[in-house]
Amino acid sequence: LTVLVLGSTGYAGMLLVRLLSSHPNVTSILAVSGSAAGRAVRESDPGLSRHGADKIPGGVYLSPDQAAQKKPDAVLAALPHLESSKLLEPYYGRSVVIDLAADFRIQDTAIFEKAYGTPPPRGDLLPQAVYGLCEVYRKQIKESDIIANPGCYPTASLLPIIPLLRASLIQGPIILNALSGITGAGKKARADYLFAERAENVNAYAPGQSHRHWAEMSEQAAVSGLSGELFFTPHLVPIRKGIEVTGVARLAPGTTGEAIRGALGSAYDGAPFVTLAGDRIPQTRDVRDTNRCDIGWKIEGEHLFFFSVIDNLMKGASGQAVQNMNIRFGLDEAAGLPLTGSS
Numbered sequence: 001l002t003v004l005v006l007g008s009t010g011y012a013g014m015l016l017v018r019l020l021s022s023h024p025n026v027t028s029i030l031a032v033s034g035s036a037a038g039r040a041v042r043e044s045d046p047g048l049s050r051h052g053a054d055k056i057p058g059g060v061y062l063s064p065d066q067a068a069q070k071k072p073d074a075v076l077a078a079l080p081h082l083e084s085s086k087l088l089e090p091y092y093g094r095s096v097v098i099d100l101a102a103d104f105r106i107q108d109t110a111i112f113e114k115a116y117g118t119p120p121p122r123g124d125l126l127p128q129a130v131y132g133l134c135e136v137y138r139k140q141i142k143e144s145d146i147i148a149n150p151g152c153y154p155t156a157s158l159l160p161i162i163p164l165l166r167a168s169l170i171q172g173p174i175i176l177n178a179l180s181g182i183t184g185a186g187k188k189a190r191a192d193y194l195f196a197e198r199a200e201n202v203n204a205y206a207p208g209q210s211h212r213h214w215a216e217m218s219e220q221a222a223v224s225g226l227s228g229e230l231f232f233t234p235h236l237v238p239i240r241k242g243i244e245v246t247g248v249a250r251l252a253p254g255t256t257g258e259a260i261r262g263a264l265g266s267a268y269d270g271a272p273f274v275t276l277a278g279d280r281i282p283q284t285r286d287v288r289d290t291n292r293c294d295i296g297w298k299i300e301g302e303h304l305f306f307f308s309v310i311d312n313l314m315k316g317a318s319g320q321a322v323q324n325m326n327i328r329f330g331l332d333e334a335a336g337l338p339l340t341g342s343s
């Protein structure tokens with residue numbers, strides 16, 4: 001495959017280039033950058049192996065204008081939301097588009113507008129777009145040319161609850177508390193992301209419906225059968241990468257522990273990247289640098305407590321985007337993606 005990456009110098013874009021550089025089915029990577037066009041890719045990312053960089057023609061970043069002449073098999077866009085659907089303009093109908101931003105994630109345009117302050121820029125294309133939560137929408141992803149890669153918090157939050165909602169085993173309200181590492185905010189120079197501000201410091205932010213990911217999660221939870229409310233509170237914690245979600249939901253009357261295990265087990269049977277940890281509480285360290293989501297749970301009285309961990313840049317962004325590409329092109333779903341990290 002020839003794969004084009006937009007936003008190649010950002011956190012997600014840089015990881016995309018690295019993952020594709022060792023992907024067995026990718027022969028050519030067109031690395032595109034607005035800020036570094038013409039520069040050597042290994043100058044921006046000396047961590048990219050020399051061998052991997054050989055897949056990049058000339059070893060240099062293309063400008064978006066140069067890239068617009070190309071006809072890649074797939075385009076993976078790691079750009080800010082609203083910018084993304086604009087820079088993808090040359091590729092609709094020409095390449096398979098996988099967008100890591102939010103522009104195609106929400107089908108209800110009123111919900112999108114409430115969260116992002118403007119209607120979705122290419123609302124006309126939404127009927128063609130699929131929500132790229134791989135383990136849930138694998139069948140639809142295989143047939144779609146516009147894949148909306150989910151947000152990081154929604155990926156970690158929805159994987160434990162969608163099978164349980166679909167099987168009517170849990171009810172609202174669902175309360176989600178989430179912790180994220182600092183790379184979740186992207187590579188921005190902002191005073192509140194300085195080491196001195198973040199080290200030994202934890203805070204909640206954008207609680208409830210004020211976080212944009214609430215809109216995405218609540219649409220997906222509602223489609224899966226949630227009738228009650230969804231409460232979401234994200235927190236920033238002083239680690240570079242990793243997301244942990246702790247959730248509480250009410251069990252539907254008569255729901256047993258075996259039913260919970262059975263529903264999750266059958267939903268993720270054969271899914272290479274979901275590990276059911278049962279009553280072991282998973283840690284971000286377990287999944288760091290992998291494309292995995294590990295899920296644990298505990299029943300107490302009428303409530304289910306659940307715990308979910310991902311690497312926000314892998315399963316939460318670039319890893320899931322490559323997984324979507326693999327599914328769409330009929331490749332081994334795990335091709336080019338790590339199942340085990342270093343520690």
Ligand SMILES: NC(=O)c1ccc[n+]([C@@H]2O[C@H](COP(=O)([O-])OP(=O)(O)OC[C@H]3O[C@@H](n4cnc5c(N)ncnc54)[C@H](OP(=O)(O)O)[C@@H]3O)[C@@H](O)[C@H]2O)c1
Nearest residue numbers: 007008009010011012033034035078079101184186187317
């Ligand atoms: N970080 C995460 O954990 C995470 C998780 C899930 C989804 N996402 C989503 O993935 C996308 C990329 O996230 P990121 O964390 O990699 O962000 P980032 O580190 O801020 O990188 C974004 C890149 O987009 C390009 N860019 C920035 N502003 C632009 C503009 N105004 N117009 C055109 N291009 C611009 C730049 O690359 P060039 O100069 O090289 O073009 C920039 O490095 C975002 O939509 C984000 O919401 C991120």
